[in-house]
Amino acid sequence: MVLLTPKGLTEERFSANHRSKPCSCRSGKDSGYGYDYDYAQLFSPNSLECGEFINVHHECTPINILNPYTTPTRMFSKRRPLYRFPLIPLSVLAVVLSFLFLYHYYVKPDSQFPGFSKASASSHAPQCSSQALALGEKFVWYAPHSGFSNQLSEFKNAVLMAGILNRTLVVPPILDHHAVALGSCPKFRVVDPKDIRNSVWDHMIELIRSGRYISIAEIIDIASLVSSSLVRVIDLRDFVSIWCDISLDLACITDTKLQSSVSKSLKRCGSLLTGLHGSVEKCIYAINEDCRTTVWTYHNDGHEDGMLDSFQPDEQLKQKKKISYVRRRKDVYKTLGPGSEVESASLLAFGSLFSSPYKGSELYVDIHESHQDPRFLSLMEKIQLLPFVPEIMIAGKEFAKETIKAPFLCAQLRLLDGQFKNHQKATFNGLRQKIESLRKEGPLPIHIFVMTDLPRVNWVDTYLGNLTRDKHNYKVYFLKEGDELVKQAAVKLMAAGHGQRFISNSNTIGKKYCSNQRLPDLLLYVEQAVCSSASLGFVGTPGSTIAENIELMRKFGSSS
Template sequence: MNTIVALAGRSPNPWPRKKPGSTPRSPSLLSCTVSLFAVLFLFVFFYFSYARVSTSPSLLRGSLQASRPSRCEPRIRALGQRFLSYAPHSGFSNQLSEFKNAIVMAAILNRTLVVPPVLDHHAVALGSCPKFRVLSGREIRLAVWESAMELLRAGRYISMADIIDISSLVSSSMIRTIDFRVFVSLWCGVNIDLACNNQATGQSPLFASLKQCGSFLSGFNGNVDECFYSVDEDCRSTVWTYQNGNDGVLDSFQPDEQLKRKKKITYARRRRNVYKALGPGSQADSAALLAFGSLFTSAYKGSQLYFDIHEAPKDQRIQSIIEKIEFLPFVPQILHAGKEFALTTIKAPFLCAQLRLLDGQFKNHRKTTFLTLKEKVESLRQNGPLPVHIFVMTDLPEDNWSRTYLGDLAADVDNFKLHFLQEEDELFIRTAKELAVGGHGLRVGFVANSFARMDKLQKQCSPRILADVLLYIEEVICSCASLGFVGTAGSTIAESIELMRKHDVCSS
């Protein structure tokens, strides 16, 4: 092959010129025939060689061209599993919301869920679905893949199952899961544990192979029969439903006429039954991997933006899963750390104040946020013992508290005692180390009998840099606040804390 390519790359020889006064010779029939067959052979060879190569789009930024198989590798078929993946994004609370939706999708479609890593806050952003300005499924899957590879390379990889306890779901066979690292090792045919070694570089053959595999699993080579199916429907065109009898009808939320004209949008949002569209009898059902893009949803103008499956009265198994995942607790190490801080550091009844002041829309509502807190604090000051203990959970650095209500509280030491957790605290460091050793993500879920590298994977892929567990411990601390909770309106973090308080996590 290299020889033929080299020949094809040469400059063609010039046509021989007739010497002055010479008589041209007539080529023989045999010579012409041989030349013709040689040309045809080269044409056929290059045609089929080119047909086997799929050119990657420019978005791959110079990655290797990924081959397009007609079916999955034998090692994939031998697993006897059908998988479902998706692309988490934005902050942790949004990623957790997507994870819950993915659990429901995998259960409905009877697939093994690929459990992703926890991505850095806003390392991957979706965009604004109400404004119909979102990444395609392929683009967001590739962005998540690249972020996951960077986490592995930097020694900062933490699985969602390292943070959220799904052991009861898996052990009771309510769902089937596989860790992303195990899945990549099996599907891509690489030693992913080597990617966790700090000697590996992004330019190594290993990462070249992973980039090629990521291109394929992101869907840039299209669907491949019995192997890969990309769910290209996103929130601009689809709201996924299940068992509600309105399959195919228009959703109540549609792009308005002004937006259609301005953005030249032709989308029409329809409600679609995910089981009918992607389940038995569909083209997607035969694929070994079913790949979604974002699975994030939220309520908007009386409708859900993408995922509207909140009950399944005709399917008790799915109904049980929906009820079970309403609240998914943190793993024991995080729960114990939060409770320990409340009992041994605060040592008194306290109020929790979750104040999101710098990010997005919240920075424009700082005055309202502080006013709500002030009303609650003044009530406690007048009616309870002093000082009032307050645990503060905020994104506003302490150096910037001056001239804010937080600064006033901190200065009034006779009436208030403020508490907050910091990354240099011993409790934070100890909990991060325990999570690294615990390795919950690699201890739950499916592992093929032929996969013999689990011990090596657990050792090599343990985080070399301590995970940022501050948010998770703070949420647990707030769930223990016996004097009440004041959260930032519209914050998904506040919603998570309220849910934890509803399920009485602190006393369990």
């Protein structure tokens, strides 16, 4: 595992690099023009030296504007025009004062944080910092979206891509449910990769500001994956600190005088990382292929590279939507690995990495076949199930042991979101059949743990309402976000520090601005942990990725 802590990325470096040279002004802080000349603290090493300004100022010796050339020994010297020479030093002084006025109000705030002044002076075209290029490390990141289970699926594909391409994976936060949406791959109606990357960046800044940023590595246990050296990772916050020379915590600044500069610097960083203006040589390669045109594969000989995929838009869809997409299979190693045009890029930026089976193919990532490479086989095996961190699993087992206290059935009922709201009857029928089977086989009451997006107040006229009222035959359990068990799990999780942070929070220059970190909402994860230990079985909603994850947990016995 590579420790990606660049030398000097601490507060000491910031203070050292921006410490001003001492200087003073002979005439004091006010020379009579109403301006403060003690601006030594404003100048960075790349800016005008303080001493140079003072020399310019003091070359302008005060004069008698009525007769500037009068001396005690030349009372009757020839009069010279009053409008020539005196105006020269006065005009110089006016220019200098104007410069200082603009510098004070527009540049000074930037100089308090590394990289601001330097970036402001540069061209608008995004460029990698010399520090980023000097790392010698190659990175890959992507744009997660939709609900948590979809984000987990994308994370697994990202781990695969990072392992295959031998790049360090930039680990993203968990996004709010459907804060960023992809669209529909089967309908060939999706958001462009650069736009979805930009949406993820904007939402990530919002998570920082609202104190709700939590890395997926703080929820999913990847310790064994990293310790096995199968993949290298770095937290997105640490990556931005290195790559853009700015702490994301600065997004929390409320000082109106600083907000503009901070906002510009964050926007500049975001436009670079998202590839908003395209790829930059040796810096970033922005992948703009998506599921409409590409299916990523991986073979030792790359034999499928360039072949047509079996799933293509039908003629009716082409005519109706006026599209002409052709889906081709591309070998990820051959296209993006050593020897490709992408190899020299320090950062490789994907859009969505979500994929699922569809009509005999995969929507975007089709890397399932066995390979002779033992490292790749080991990586494939490890990502089949990425369990929750111990604090979540322990909370789930504790609820089953201390609250339910008996063998139980778990029912995962997704009833309100997307397509599932149109299939409530079928979802309840599956649960009803399982319960009827248990009634014939075992003792009563039947203990049932329910996780659902249907609010309790809406249970009354549903099958769930019938179960809760029949207390003789059924005992129904559920968890709420405010339950003490869930809150204590969040407290323990935050204290554990699973986030793969290589740069201490205390060493980020903007940390003092983000003091509003909230406890994460772990309800969904603890519920899945409870369901993984349901000894009487599990009934999930068909097509739900949450149900699929619970089935995996039960298959691999992650609750044991």
